[in-house]
Amino acid sequence: xxxEIVVIEGDGIGxxxxxxxVEVLDAVGDFEFVAADAGDAVKAETGEALxxxxxxxxxxxxxxxxxxxxxxxxxxxxxxxxxxxxxxNVRPARAYPGVEAVQPETDLVFLRENTEGxxxxxxxxxxxxxxxxxxxxxxxAAERLAAFACEFVADRGSDGFQVVHKANVMRETDGxxxxxxxxxxxxxxxxxxxxxMDAFATRVCLDPTQFDVVVCPNLAGDVLSDLAAGLVGGxxxxxxxxxxxxxxxxxxxxxxxxxxxxxGVANPSAAILSAAMLLDHLGYGAAADAxxxxxESVLSSGPRTPDLGGDARTDAVTDAVIDRLA
Ligand code: NAI
Ligand code: MG
Numbered sequence: 001x002x003x004e005i006v007v008i009e010g011d012g013i014g015x016x017x018x019x020x021x022v023e024v025l026d027a028v029g030d031f032e033f034v035a036a037d038a039g040d041a042v043k044a045e046t047g048e049a050l051x052x053x054x055x056x057x058x059x060x061x062x063x064x065x066x067x068x069x070x071x072x073x074x075x076x077x078x079x080x081x082x083x084x085x086x087x088x089n090v091r092p093a094r095a096y097p098g099v100e101a102v103q104p105e106t107d108l109v110f111l112r113e114n115t116e117g118x119x120x121x122x123x124x125x126x127x128x129x130x131x132x133x134x135x136x137x138x139x140x141a142a143e144r145l146a147a148f149a150c151e152f153v154a155d156r157g158s159d160g161f162q163v164v165h166k167a168n169v170m171r172e173t174d175g176x177x178x179x180x181x182x183x184x185x186x187x188x189x190x191x192x193x194x195x196x197m198d199a200f201a202t203r204v205c206l207d208p209t210q211f212d213v214v215v216c217p218n219l220a221g222d223v224l225s226d227l228a229a230g231l232v233g234g235x236x237x238x239x240x241x242x243x244x245x246x247x248x249x250x251x252x253x254x255x256x257x258x259x260x261x262x263x264g265v266a267n268p269s270a271a272i273l274s275a276a277m278l279l280d281h282l283g284y285g286a287a288a289d290a291x292x293x294x295x296e297s298v299l300s301s302g303p304r305t306p307d308l309g310g311d312a313r314t315d316a317v318t319d320a321v322i323d324r325l326a
Contacts, residue, residue, distance in 0.1 A: 002032045003062040003282055008054065010039040010076070012256025013266035014067020020268035020318040021065060021275040027322045028279065028287040034061065038076045039069035049075040058249065059083040063278050066251040067271065073255065078121070081114055085244030087144045089114040089221060090152075090277070091253060093228035093238055098300030099308055103231040106208040109156070110228070111149050112221025113177070114242060116141050119218045137173040137217070139180045146184035148243070149215045153190060160191025161213035164200050164220050177217055201227060225253060236267025236307045237299075239274035241281065248281050250274040260306075264313045267305040269295055272321060294324040 005025070009018040025031055036054040043049040049072035058064045058080055069076040081089075089112040095101040122134035149161050163181050167174040178194065185192045195203070197220045203210055204224070208231055216224060229238045235254035242249040252270030260266055272295055279288035298320045304310025305317055312320075 002030050004032045004034055004060075005278070006034050006036050006054075006057045006061040006064040008036050008038050008058075008064065008066045008080075010067040010256070011041055011070040012068060012258055012261035013254075014039070014069070014256060016261070016264060016266045016314050017252060017268045017271035018065060018067040020314055021271040023318055024272050024291055024321060024325075025065075025275050025279070027325055028291060029284060038066075038072075038080070040072050043072050043075075050079055055079060055083050059247070061247065063247070063281055064249040065271075065275060065278060066249055068252065068254065068256045070256045070258070077251070078119065080249055081242050084242060084247040084249045086114045086242035086247075086249065087141060087245075088112065088148050088243050090241040090243060091221065091225040091228075091238060092273075093225060093232055095232040096237070096296055096299040098302075099233045099237070099304075101231060101233045103205070103208045106228065106231045108204075108208060108211045108228065109152070109213050110221050110225045111145065111152060111161070111213060111215045112225065113141060113145050113216070113218045115218070117173075117218035119222075135170070135173050137176050139176060142177045142180035143184050145215060146181040147188075149181070149213065150185060150188040150190045153213050156213065158212050160185065160193070161215050162193045162195050162200075162211055164195050164197045164214055164216040164224065166197050166220075168196060174217065181215055197224070200224060204228065205231065229253060234267075234307050235270065236305065237269050237273070239270050239272075239277055241274070241277040243281070248278070250278040250281070264315065265306050266314050267307050268314050268318050268321075269299065272318070290326045291321070293326065294321045297324045 009015045091110040094107040095104045116136045120136035165174040167178045238253035276288045276291040303312030
């Protein structure tokens with residue numbers, strides 16, 4: 001009666017950081033891991049970046065842990081978000097004591113709309129000179145995101161959340177998003193502050209402590225969370241969760257890191273912290289906290305991978321995390 005966790009390493013450093021995260025999960029729980037393929041390598045072999053068997057396994061699983069896919073990333077991750085019915089991508093960005101960061105006080109969480117906006121897949125080449133993109137925004141998706149955000153801020157002990165948008169220009173689409181999100185927050189007695197997305201980019205760089213929980217449209221959340229990664233010490237630190245009504249997929253924010261793939265020096269922290277989010281989702285809150293504490297301890301005292309200025313290898317960092325599990 002063990003939970004079934006589908007494990008997709010994917011390409012590049014996905015093959016290095018996902019096994020590290022699985023080792024940590026194995027150290028804290030009793031799970032059944034089911035390996036599945038997706039990405040450039042399986043496409044080269046079979047012609048398909050996302051085999052139907054992988055899609056079905058993810059759709060039927062209790063949860064999925066995914067690494068990264070290379071050039072085929074969009075062909076893999078967008079359908080997998082659909083497979084778990086994900087309507088929100090949760091991306092915490094926090095700085096850790098001992099890790100050099102542009103903004104060491106950063107501690108915020110992006111709640112990114114996960115199915116719509118410019119990533120809805122309506123892009124066309126109309127002529128030699130002209131391509132267009134249709135941006136999709138529904139009230140229902142924005143309301144579902146906002147309802148999640150209201151619960152999220154209550155759990156986090158926050159007063160409210162910020163809504164990032166550009167409704168001053170995209171009045172119809174971002175206007176609809178903003179109105180729906182603010183209406184749900186108002187109905188739940190949750191405070192909101194509206195921040196235009198360009199202004200957000202500047203403000204978060206200058207003083208990230210102004211922000212706590214940030215609700216944003218799909219593209220804005222993608223870009224601004226990578227920006228926040230830059231504030232806290234790099235992509236090797238940011239986990240994420242794609243949450244659906246009764247299924248979820250967890251993945252580091254980073255990609256396949258072709259510049260370091262195969263060298264065994266990728267930072268496993270983002271993948272291990274994604275596994276901690278998976279533990280939370282499955283109801284193992286104490287184990288999740290223990291994993292986060294162990295990662296934090298290793299980040300603060302080392303060993304550290306080269307992206308954080310250290311010279312440790314992925315497996316040394318993983319072993320240290322497992323050693324420090326309470
Ligand atoms: P990337 O995140 O793979 O790498 C950006 C930079 O951050 C590189 O210098 C890399 O070495 C570094 N980095 C990333 N993760 C790291 C880690 N765990 N430890 C140490 N350093 C780390 O982004 P990039 O270079 O834009 O994309 C590379 C490939 O990944 C592309 O083919 C892209 O399509 C794919 N990608 C896939 C994603 C996914 O599957 N969800 C997400 C983002 C990119
Ligand atoms: Mg991204």
